[in-house]
Amino acid sequence: MKIKTALTLKYTGVIAVVFLLCMTLIYLVSEHIRSNTFFHNLKSEAVTKVHLFLQNQVDADIMQSIYLNNKEFINEVEVAVYTTDFHMLYHDAIDNDIVKENPEMIAQILQQKEIEFYIGKYQAVGMVYPFNGQTYIVTAAAYDGYGHTNLLELQKTLVILFFIGLLLLFITCYFLVRASLKPIREIVKEAETITASRIDQRLPVRNEKDELGELSQAFNELLERLEISFNSQKMFVSNVSHEMRTPLAALIAELDLCLQKDRTETQYRQAMQNVLQDARRMTKLIDGLLNLAKADYQKEQIKMHEIRLDELLLDTREIILRAHPEYHIELIFEQEDAEDDRMITIMGNDYL
Template sequence: MKIKYKIALYYTLSASLMLIAFAALAYYFSSKSRRAEYLERLEYRARSIANVIIEDGHVKVDLLRKLDRTTFQDLYKETILVYNPEYDLLYSNLKDTTIRTHRSLLDYIKQNKLYSNIKNSGEQVGVYYTEGDVSVIVIVSSFDKYGFQNLQNLRQILLIELITAVAILVGVGYFFARKMMQPIDKLVQQVDKINASNMLDTQVAVKGKDEIAMLGANFNTMLQRLGNSFDLQKSFVSNASHELRTPLAAIISQLQVSLSKERTKEEYQTLLISVLEDAENLSDLSNGLLQLAQSELNQEQFVFNNIRIDELLMDMANLIRLKQKTPGKVDIQFVKVPENELLVTCFGNESLLKVLFLNLVDNACKFSPDSSAHMSIDFFTQYITVQIKNQGPVIPSGEINKVFEPFYRGENAHQTRGHGLGLSICKKIVQIHNGHITVTSTVEEGTTFTVLLPHL
């Protein structure tokens, strides 16, 4: 079932139930009011009869008979019974009818002075009336013909009104539900036209400040993010394919040339060394792509522990020596000595942090003329600060904001082996740890990468 039909249905049901409840309450209170009013009328009737027939200390039933023959009886199907305190019937307006009144009822009236009851044939009221030394029991019963007719008319009117109101509610509910769903229908139509090719060029129309407008605005933001992700993915696949193709083509071409004729032992050694370099280049690229893919994962998918950053940096010299063929020189110093080890402890993933600093130190050593890198560690109120410096070629100011993009390599990096993945991996790892990474490059100071990581 469509939402607009659900809205119309729920609106009609809730409003109808409310109207039915109001109508039932109106009928109930009207019926209760009619009954109370008629019983009060019968009580007044009984007391009036008792007051009429007691005169000068005697019960004058003849006067009541005379009044009964004239205008005294004006209630529908009225029955009047008058008893003395000894329960002798003094008067009855019923003719040719056997009268039986239970003694228990008369006892009750005499004891409680007032009795009222509702029967199928109507309402009945009995009073014990005393004037001077004379007392009588008067029982009056009657059927409220006009009151029940009014209730029946009220019931019919309420029923007709309910049927009419429900019919109107169905129409009004559908009209408003359709009106409310029009923006969503338009949004669905616009979204249906969006595909991967026109994602960045298409946006849904946003009008107003309601929840649907907020949905449209958020959807446009999501489209922008998806479009950027698709472009980044296309660029990544294109660059990765190109970078993978180059070493593979070099290996294949060298092997094909070597197989074209017999070679000397020295020529084969030279060829194998060249192929080994291309294979190592291919291995570095594969590892870089794997690390970049891992760095794209969410923080929740990594195991985080308390990591001492100073101890992690102490291992960088040994790791660089194992990674590079030529020994690199790595210096590390503390700007100030921490009084508490928590000031240099970060809540993070040890493997990712090793990749982060290893890439930065490896870059510093590769671009430094003497294959050296200088590291310093400091701490502030919230962050641990690690700086990696080298005296290599200056990064041009126009390229300083692009060095963290995947596969981007500046003009000063063309003579150095690499694929442009290391710094982009570093940025992803820093973001996973809720930190920041920046780079500055000047002739006087060299190139400095600054990493800020929150400490405990």
């Protein structure tokens, strides 16, 4: 899976979770408001019916008839009135009896003055109602059909909005991630043009302070190290070609001389000693070239020891004159009588 797709899915998922939590919170808050509002309406309905009953403004039979008739069409409030000693004075529908009052409930209402509770899908309230110096216990219960219908519609709306919002979020995140990753695609295209023959090419750095600028700089530093390594490799091959030519030429020349005419045993022995000396020189040369190859990336593996520069120059002069007898080499030491050897002694590799 590409980073673009992975980031799009991650961002969409995170925002979708936040979106879902917000919608859930909206639903829960709406349910809480509906519940509190309906409890308030229950109390108002209960107080109205109790007031009419206790003032004898409406006959109990008529109130019960109205309740039973309305119940077929609307979610009518069922009200009951009790005395403090659990004597029922009025009940809208004793046969139905949603609340099912008992002495313990009456005692709880007397103690707390007012209670709110659920009975299945019904909401119910119980409260103390004082009237003309007397204390009455009133209960009321009903089902908030209108409120639950509105809540269900809200739930459907939130679900539809969630899926529509999720789709819009995915599309938006896709284009945002694509725009964010565009500089990376450009860096990739630039990097694909860099080859061994174009190792000196570098990636453009548009902004050194952002992460992509740091990435380009790090890649350019890597290319710098690779270029140095490639150049060192070329130099090493050149040095090998140059350094191996001289001892091989000496070997070939010595063997050609031996084959041109018969020689004495002493002459052959001398020739073999020269060949052996050149072979040892080649062995030493190979070791030196390997040390030269290590000089760029494994400096700690190069063998170092104390070297006197005057002795090194004399040995070098002898090697050169052996390969080129026609040369004239003169060494000049300005301080021949210097007693302090540290002046001409250094730490290094004598061959290199």
